[in-house]
Amino acid sequence: MSISDAGAPVDTGDGTSRALLQLTDVVKYFTVRQGLLAATHTVHAVDGITLNIFEGETLGVVGESGCGKSTLARVVVGLLRPDSGSVELGGTDIHAGDSDAASARRKLQMVFQDPAGSLNPRLSVLDSVAEPLHARGMRRTDDRVFEALDLVGLKAEYAHRLPHQLSGGQQQRACIARALISEARVVVHDEAVSALDISLQAQVLNLLRDLQDRLGLTYVFISHDLATVQTISTRIAVMYLGKVVELSPARRFHERPLHPYSVALRSAVPVPHPAVERARARILLRGDVPSPLAPPSGCRFNTRCPLAQDICREAEPPLTEHAPGQWAACHFAGRFDRTLSAIREQPHDGTAS
């Protein structure tokens, strides 16, 4: 399991050091039954994650499908109750079930990937954005909705339109307005720009940055797209099969990622420079991500890791601090630079094992 002080207060480089949101050893499993009479299996979606999220920062979470990043998002905003462990906002356990927990949860909001799917097609933008106020028993005040729409750059004339009368980018702005209207302090973005076209992605990312500056928001930005995460994040957490395998300040992550999976992930992303693409050797990981139903023993990455040794199959490496603020869960973290560059030179057929 993770070390309890993983992600302890560090200087993130932006002068933010007070932990606003604290995740302590969060575990979330799902039980599934495959086939009618078959035995039940357990999906290890989130398997012991300890993280501190600091006021005003953007924590980027990257990983491939099935790594547990969306489950983590839902646990953080209170949509899912963890099996064990806790999520605390400013010291209040958001899953405690009392009125303090309810008011803490209100400060945690979420923006989803598919804006069309997260807006009621029969409600106008005005009604959708007003819903969080309504849910709190507040008398609906249109003024506040127009204020929120203005904040996200939607003109007042859009307030009376239905979702299908808006473009994807405008719909996502409406979703952001809805997340902000109940005075959110932490907004969790789960693939919030992934469905948007490139030109609109840039607009929405800029908007998120503006809102963060203006309102002092804290973001958890979850995405499979490493380039986007690297642009917007202060710190980056890399997830693999329910675990955080690396947690680093974004600058350090760019200069020198510590975990072999982080290195491979970065290497897999094609960059928009033809000459660079032709020149570089890529680290191709073999095979697929193992099933979270039966994660490998020892280090979960050992089945695909180009550097795996016997110890990696036997002992699970804890998440430990290798450089100031830079944590990794690897027996050979930061000690593999030479080995990896040797692997890069090898021809690789890219086929699965």
Place this chain on the structure above:
Amino acid sequence: MTSQPLLRVRDLETRFYADFGVVRAVDGVSFDVHPGETLGLVGESGSGKSVTAMSILRLVGSPGRIVAGSIELEGVDLLGLDAEEMRRVRGGQISTVFQNPMTALNPALRIGWQLDEAHLAHHRDGTKSAAREKAIEMLRSVGIAEAETRAESYPHEYSGGMRQRIVIAMGMMNNPKLIIADEPTTALDVTIQAQVIDLLKRLIADHDMALILITHNMGVVANMCDRVAVMYAGQIVEEAPVDKLFDDPRHPYTWALLRSLPSIETRGERLPAIPGFPPDMTNPPEGCRFRPRCPFAEDVCEEPPPLVMLDDGTKSRCWIAQRGETFADRDDRLLHRDKPA
């Protein structure tokens, strides 16, 4: 490119006759694909890139219709073929790989059966055993281990990346000359995407096939394409060799698109963004279609520009580029950075 083009598309127009109006999805598109070449067709959603691909395959369904143009494959106009002749082209000389492998495979049939069918549909006198032999060979070539056994599995027994390999194997069954791949790696995780890109590149080189790669991912374009056509609002706005396009874009849309990509260099900064939204294709803007969003627009842009070959070999649909101006050194502060619209 002195060779005869494999595919020659000229003045293609495809429209959708919807209740709310006529959508001019593809509005006068012309391009060539040469043997063995990879042409990237890039653009945002609604730019007409997928409809162009579906038009080449003549798979545009009602209320859509190809209203003008020609599509010649090795000199034969596909628009003049009858249904049976066209059926032989699809999966024969031209095959496809789509974004979601699960929808390209029948979930109720073993994958070996589905691959056999691809052979038998094009070999009327073919035998089951010949078909299976070919299927096993193709599964091996896309890196499926123990192909004989795995051919008896159903699609759901494979992972997403493996399913896409199977779809690629199926496309290869009849030694096509051209593969049309529409966002083939978009639904895959990045480490799997890298594997599939590698596989596609190897197969294309080994079998000397041409590829039309439709994608919005400029990284994938940089990695795979020889030449790129950029589409905006139903038209090709720029066409250039891949290095040329990225180094010296000759259309403001291409320039702005490349500038707005998130990258490590832009960490912590505002991204240059293209202002506004893509046009409504029932009523595209008069004149140059990019004019309402273009930072360089002038009075002359009220006239629609033609797609013209420039001195450097790039084709551009921009009046400003056509009088010799370049954009690579322009200040991207011209783009929308301060306050999102």
